[in-house]
Amino acid sequence: MNVAIVGAGPAGLYLAILLRKLDRGVDVRVLERNAPDATFGFGVVFSEETLGALRDADPETHLEITDTFARWDRIDIHYQGRELSSRGHSFSAIARKRLLEILQQRCRELSVALEFGVEVADLPGADLVVGADGANSLVRRFCDFGTKVQAEGSKYVWFGTDHVFDAFTFAFRETEHGLFNAHAYPYDERMSTFIVECPETVCRAAGLDEMEEQESLAFCEQLFANELRGRELFSNRSLWLDFPKITNQTWHDGNVVLLGDAVHTAHFSIGSGTKLAMEDSIALAAALARRRWDLNAAFVDYELERAPYVERTQQAASESAAYFGRIASYSHLEPIQFAFNLLTRSGRITHATLGVRDPQFTRALDSWLGGRPVSPPPAFSPFELRGVRFENRFELVESSVAVTPDGRTSAEEISRPEGKLLLRLMHAGRRGATQPRRLGVDLPLPDGWPVVAPTKRPYGPFGAIPGKPDEAAVLDAFVAAASEARAEVLEIDMAHGYLLGSYLSRLTNDEDDRLRFPLRVLEAVRAAWAGPLAVRLSVTDWHPRGNSVEDGIAIARAMREAGADLIHVEAGQTVHDDRPEYRRGFLTALSDRVRNEASVPTIVGGYLTTLDEANTIVGAGRADLVLLDLPETQVERPLKASAQLLGELRA
Amino acid sequence: MNIGVGLPTTVPGATGELLLDWARRADAGLFSSVAVLDRVVYDSYEPFAVLAGAAAATSRVRLATMIAIGPLRSTALLAKQAASVHGLSGGRLTLGLAVGARTEDFEAAGVEHKGRGKRLGEQLAYIRGDVDGDRVGPSRDGIEILVGGLSGPAYARMARYADGYAHNGGPPRAFANAAGRALAAWNDLGRPGKPKLWGQGYFAFGDADQGDAYLRDYYAFTGPFAEKIAAGNLTSARAVKDYVRGYEEAGCDELVLFPTVADAEELERLQEALA
Numbered sequence: 001m002n003v004a005i006v007g008a009g010p011a012g013l014y015l016a017i018l019l020r021k022l023d024r025g026v027d028v029r030v031l032e033r034n035a036p037d038a039t040f041g042f043g044v045v046f047s048e049e050t051l052g053a054l055r056d057a058d059p060e061t062h063l064e065i066t067d068t069f070a071r072w073d074r075i076d077i078h079y080q081g082r083e084l085s086s087r088g089h090s091f092s093a094i095a096r097k098r099l100l101e102i103l104q105q106r107c108r109e110l111s112v113a114l115e116f117g118v119e120v121a122d123l124p125g126a127d128l129v130v131g132a133d134g135a136n137s138l139v140r141r142f143c144d145f146g147t148k149v150q151a152e153g154s155k156y157v158w159f160g161t162d163h164v165f166d167a168f169t170f171a172f173r174e175t176e177h178g179l180f181n182a183h184a185y186p187y188d189e190r191m192s193t194f195i196v197e198c199p200e201t202v203c204r205a206a207g208l209d210e211m212e213e214q215e216s217l218a219f220c221e222q223l224f225a226n227e228l229r230g231r232e233l234f235s236n237r238s239l240w241l242d243f244p245k246i247t248n249q250t251w252h253d254g255n256v257v258l259l260g261d262a263v264h265t266a267h268f269s270i271g272s273g274t275k276l277a278m279e280d281s282i283a284l285a286a287a288l289a290r291r292r293w294d295l296n297a298a299f300v301d302y303e304l305e306r307a308p309y310v311e312r313t314q315q316a317a318s319e320s321a322a323y324f325g326r327i328a329s330y331s332h333l334e335p336i337q338f339a340f341n342l343l344t345r346s347g348r349i350t351h352a353t354l355g356v357r358d359p360q361f362t363r364a365l366d367s368w369l370g371g372r373p374v375s376p377p378p379a380f381s382p383f384e385l386r387g388v389r390f391e392n393r394f395e396l397v398e399s400s401v402a403v404t405p406d407g408r409t410s411a412e413e414i415s416r417p418e419g420k421l422l423l424r425l426m427h428a429g430r431r432g433a434t435q436p437r438r439l440g441v442d443l444p445l446p447d448g449w450p451v452v453a454p455t456k457r458p459y460g461p462f463g464a465i466p467g468k469p470d471e472a473a474v475l476d477a478f479v480a481a482a483s484e485a486r487a488e489v490l491e492i493d494m495a496h497g498y499l500l501g502s503y504l505s506r507l508t509n510d511e512d513d514r515l516r517f518p519l520r521v522l523e524a525v526r527a528a529w530a531g532p533l534a535v536r537l538s539v540t541d542w543h544p545r546g547n548s549v550e551d552g553i554a555i556a557r558a559m560r561e562a563g564a565d566l567i568h569v570e571a572g573q574t575v576h577d578d579r580p581e582y583r584r585g586f587l588t589a590l591s592d593r594v595r596n597e598a599s600v601p602t603i604v605g606g607y608l609t610t611l612d613e614a615n616t617i618v619g620a621g622r623a624d625l626v627l628l629d630l631p632e633t634q635v636e637r638p639l640k641a642s643a644q645l646l647g648e649l650r651a
Numbered sequence: 652m653n654i655g656v657g658l659p660t661t662v663p664g665a666t667g668e669l670l671l672d673w674a675r676r677a678d679a680g681l682f683s684s685v686a687v688l689d690r691v692v693y694d695s696y697e698p699f700a701v702l703a704g705a706a707a708a709t710s711r712v713r714l715a716t717m718i719a720i721g722p723l724r725s726t727a728l729l730a731k732q733a734a735s736v737h738g739l740s741g742g743r744l745t746l747g748l749a750v751g752a753r754t755e756d757f758e759a760a761g762v763e764h765k766g767r768g769k770r771l772g773e774q775l776a777y778i779r780g781d782v783d784g785d786r787v788g789p790s791r792d793g794i795e796i797l798v799g800g801l802s803g804p805a806y807a808r809m810a811r812y813a814d815g816y817a818h819n820g821g822p823p824r825a826f827a828n829a830a831g832r833a834l835a836a837w838n839d840l841g842r843p844g845k846p847k848l849w850g851q852g853y854f855a856f857g858d859a860d861q862g863d864a865y866l867r868d869y870y871a872f873t874g875p876f877a878e879k880i881a882a883g884n885l886t887s888a889r890a891v892k893d894y895v896r897g898y899e900e901a902g903c904d905e906l907v908l909f910p911t912v913a914d915a916e917e918l919e920r921l922q923e924a925l926a
Contacts, residue, residue, distance in 0.1 A: 250875035300878045308824060435780070441811045441840045443780040461776035542803070572807075573839075577769060580803040582835040607835035629838060 001026045001293055004126035006139050008032035008114065010044070010096075011260030011277035012132030013103035017058055018285035020110035023293075029113040031124060036104060036116050042160040042194075042236070043070075043093045043187025045271035050279065051092065057282045064102045069094055070186040074167035077339045078227060080331075084339045088357030091168055093187040096274075128295060129256045130284075132277075135244050137262035145258060146249025151242035153267050153321030155203040157216065159194045159238050163231035170342060171227045172327065178202030179328045182224050183269060194233060195268060196220045197324055208240055216240065243267050243321065245314065251307070252299035259284065264310045266317035269324055270346055276313060280306055316346035319589070329596040333621050336368050341620035351377060351615035365619050379614035383624060385532040385565055385601070388488050390420060393618045394611075394628045396489065396603065400424040403477040406449045407499065410436040422568075422603075423487030424536065425478055425525070429499030430459045430466040430508075442576065453502050454509040460576035469499060471517055478521050482528040489566070491534040492525055494518050494559075496573035501538055504555060505574045507546045515555065519562050526563035534566035534603060535559045539590050542572040542580050549593060556598040566624070568603040569594050585613060592622035603627065652899045654925060655684030655715065656918065657851075657909030658705065661695035662865055665913035670701060671708045672915060678709035680922050684745065686715040686851075686907045691723065691756040693869070699732040706740035713743050717851055717907055718799040718817050720751035722767040723760045726774045727787050733778065738789040747817040747849070748775065749799035753872050768804055775812035797849055801829060806836035815847025815904070821883060823897030826850045830902055850903040852885055852894050855911045856920035859886035862911030884911055888924035895925070 003019055005012045008030045016028045046054075055062040069092045077084045107114055123129055123142045131139030140147050161184070169184040179202065183195040203209055208216050213235055221233045246265045251258050260277030280302075287301040323345035330338055340361075343349050355362040367373050369381040383390040390396070399421060402408040407427030428434075433448025434441070442460045453459075453466035482490060494500040500518045502508040526533060537559065539552030547555070556567045569591040572578045580586075587606030595602040605627035608614060614626040656677050659665040677685045685705055687698040702714045714736060721729060737744035750767045751757070757764040775798065777783070778791055798809035799817035809816050816833040818826050830848050837846045855862025863881040870877035885891045891908070898906045910917050 252875070296878060297882070300882045304822075304879055304882060308822075437841055438843050440779045440813075441842065443776060443812070444782065446781045446784065461773040462780060462782040576772070577804065578807070580807050580836070580839070582803060582806045582832040582839065584831050584835060586835055586839075605838075607831075607838045 001128065002126050003028045003128045003130065004124035005030045005130040005132055006120055006124065007131070007133030007137075007260075007262070008034075008036075008100070008104070008116070009132060009134060009260065009277070010099060010103065010274050011281050012130065013100065013107055013112075014058075014061075014278050015130060015132065015259060015281035015285060016112040017061065017103065017106050017110055018281060019288070020107075020112055021058065022285055022289050027113070029115060029124075029126070030107065031118045031120055032114070032116050033119045034116065036114070037097070041096050041158055042191065043185065044096050044099060044274040045091055045093045045185065046275055048090050048092075050275045053279060053282055057285070058106070061102055061106050065094055065099065066092070068098050068188060070164075070188055072167050072186065075343065076165075076167040076169045077335075077342060078169065078171040079335050079338055080172070082335045084335055085167065086339065086343060086354070086358045086361045089168070091185065091271075093185055093193070095187050095191065098188065099274075123256065127255060130259060131256060131262045132259040132281075133262055135246055135261040135265055137258070139256065140248075140258065140262060143253035143256050145251065145253055145263075148247045148249075150245045152245040152318055153243050153269070154197050154199045154325050155208075155240045156195055156197040156243065156268065157220070157238050157240045158236075158268075159196065159217065159220065160234040160236065161192050161194045161228055161231055162190060162234070163192060163228045164190065165192045169227065171224060173223050174331070175202075175206065175223065177205035179331070180223055181324060181327060182220075182227060184227065185271075194220075194224075194228075196224070197269075199325055199328070203240060213238060245318065245321075247314070251303040252296075255295055257284065257295075257299050257302070264314060266310075266313050267321035269320045270313070270317045270348075272313055272317065276310060279309075316348050320346040322589075326593070326597070329593070330621075332596070332599070334368065336365050337619070337621045340365050341622070344616050344620050350612050351619050352612040362619075369619065377611075377615040378617075378619035379611055379626065381618065385489075386530070388532050390488075390625065393624065394614050394626045395420045396422045396625055396627060398422050398424060398491075398627065399487075400426050400493065401481065403427050403481045404474070406451070407432060407474075407477075409434050410445075420489070421487040422489040422491050422534065423485050424491040424493050425481050425485070426493035427474060427477075427499035429453045429469070429497070429502050430457075430463065431496075431498055433464060452499065454511065455502075457508070459497060463576075471520075474499065475517075475521055475524055479524050479528045482525045485529065487531075489532045489534055490525070490529050491536055491566075491568060492522060493536045495536040495538040495568070495570040497538070497575060501574060504538075505541050505546050507541060507543060507575050515558055519558065522559060522562045522564060532565045533563065534568050535564040536568040536570060537594075538570050538572055538574050539567075539594055540571050541574040542578040543575055546574055546578070549590060552590075553594055553597045556594045556600055560598060560600040564600065566601045566603055567594055567598070569623070570605075582607075584609070588613075588617055588622055591617075592620075595621065595623060601625075605629070652895075652903050653683035653905040654681070654895065655686055655713070655905055655907040656682045656921065657686050657688070657717070657907055658701060659910045659913040660687050660698070660701050661690060661693060661869060662910060662913040663694065665696075667696075667704075669913060669915060670696065671704055673918060674705040674708045674712075676915065676918055678712045680918070681925065682712060684713035684715050684905060684907060685709070686717040686745075686747075686909070688909070689716060689719040689723075689751075690753070691759045692753070699736055702736045702744070703739055706736060706743070709740075713745050713795075714740050715745035715797075715849075715907065716747045717849070717909075718747035718749040718797070720756060721748040721774045722750060722770040723756060723762055726770075726777050727783075729774055730778050730791060731787055733794060734787075734789045734791045737791065737794050742793050745795040745797060745849075746778070747797040747799055748813075749805070749817070755872075768802075768808075771798075772808055772812075775808060779812045795847070797847065806832050807840070809833060809846065810836035810840040810842055813846070815849060817849045818851065820851045820853070820880070823894070823901045826898060826903060827901035847904045848902060849905045849907065850898050850901075851907045851909060852898075853880070853883065853909050853911050854885040854891055854917070854921060856886065856888075856917055856924075857912055857914060859884065862886070865911050888920075891921065891924045
């Protein structure tokens, strides 16, 4: 058996070591196009978990790696002149150059053939070929892996500095061009990595895209002079780049297999690239051992083991990348909430897990939200709106009521549940006259009442052709219902393709001023109802020709300006054939954007099943009120008699 | 969690006699359902014809398509076939439907591949709904409907029209992930209660290599994924038990185990492993 590994980065070298340890009869060559001492980038980060895996796989290199490690357990956040710290995060980092030296040395001890300055023009001849040649892999071009490369996040540039940070530091700096942020961490006793990041628009406004390397370095040095404490930045081909997110449909083709960045990248802002790469090497070597060099079987095992983990990490990395792309919208948050939002950005840290690592931090957040030195977690903090005081953030119970008999979805009775009531005024529009939901949704009644909508297009299969709505009558009915409503919060349903929602989308309304009628209804209801008023909105249609999230945010802003106190964030169902993206908490990121970009309080659901999710969402300022599906609330609540209003409306 | 067993309708060497004998043994055994796959361009049996036969050979187990490719069939005929099996079996049909994965099946059936998602939506609305004024009988009342698929629209169709979700197999964590999405969709469409969650897996006890070879051949159309599916074949009692436990923990309501070797002995070995 002979093995050719293309690329002498951490993944390639580490695999070479493990394969020689596994079987001394195997010839291993590593082909690298650069010189042995050429290295790009500065430090790399590891977690405790990865270190454990490295110790088990090769104790010799583990010892040397950990000898030169920089270790710290703090994250510092420099924001609006304040410095906040969170403890208990246990990171370690090493100079990439030092890491490569250790691995090269170990390769030599194990008689791995290291060939530097070799450019591969074709697949090398070997029984097993490994593509460990990074994000711009050449090996990928010789086979068919179904590679996809997509830019994600903001523009970024990678520097080193001789200021030794004593914590992982996130720094934010407002400029006339927009907001910049830096990610900095130490990697040995002399040096730190210093990455500067900003949205593309900011990058261009500052002229960074046209600057020489030294000029942009000087710009960054000056911008973050405070963090650098007067120390210098160092460049190493430090250009402003887009981060490429790489995925492959399959990780192997014939006798060729991919490792590390060649097969998957994870945005630098979660610092997992090298860790993932070296874990790949361990998994591949273990699979080859288990399958006794049956390449195909080993490749399948390797990919099956790694792919789910990599997918989760990439998902978290994408969330983190997107977060840094929109940080400017969080400038209004209090520093403690800003910091908590930052720490929980990728979904991997929650209020509960942070509370274990750093109880002092979560206590500070809780007491800021609760307004007392000792306060319960965020979901239990009080909230006040137009004289209505909520004792917690999840006591709201929804109930829908049709403003007219023909505005009902089905003829089944609606009852008023217990709790602080959010009474939703709705008109089903073209989604009306259907069977009760326990049988299915949008199943037309055989002898249903006529339905109405702005266009004549039916909602779904076998749906009735809508007639023209009598807008004056609908408006009057909403106002009448509002003036008689008894609830803590009144909500107007403009989501999910119901009557008012169908006005808002170009998929379902051909007129140019699509907000015209919904805004009239909102203004009239606002005049008739003095309490908290919410608007339920599909902030994206999940359809290529429908409203985008940006459109939805603009609509939310217009609703706020017309008197809405809250936006109840929903998505989709504007049309029957949308392309929803379902998962646990699928509305949270949308609510975050609406709340922070349209500057309006939000209510969010989206299949949230734990109090920890509510604590994290409220604590991070992603929503103000949360609709939970707690297991105990899934048990039928005792139902009170229907609101009087409903009795009058029943046909 | 209930456990069902697949009939080897797509496994090489399965005779009609074996299929009916298999159904009979499953009905006498501990399984709660027998299930079939659907494929046109392959040496395999038609799912509704087999379930009609199984209806006669059994008295207790549910009869499930896991899944049938709805859009290959015209809507009224699909409804009629399903209702007929339901009627023949005394109301034991679980109708799992999805869009299918192979263009060649659509070509062979003379049906357009494009627009299959939309057509499946119409079929579900037709079968579940009340749109034909009872002109196409027998009655479809009480047919349990599942929808399969991993796309957003598939989850939405499931939550809109069906009683539950049919997963396509794989490790328990893949099932758990899909189940979470199914529950989120159900919640989003405002359905009361919870969807029924059906999972599946493959097994071979005797000649595991033969079972693996069948899976590689059956799934050759997926390219490199065929190997991954074959690698998931459960080839020992221990593997079956771990799989069952994993699915139970992930919230599965009914796990259907499909044979990859057409030998009645396989069914007995599976019962022993589960006992």
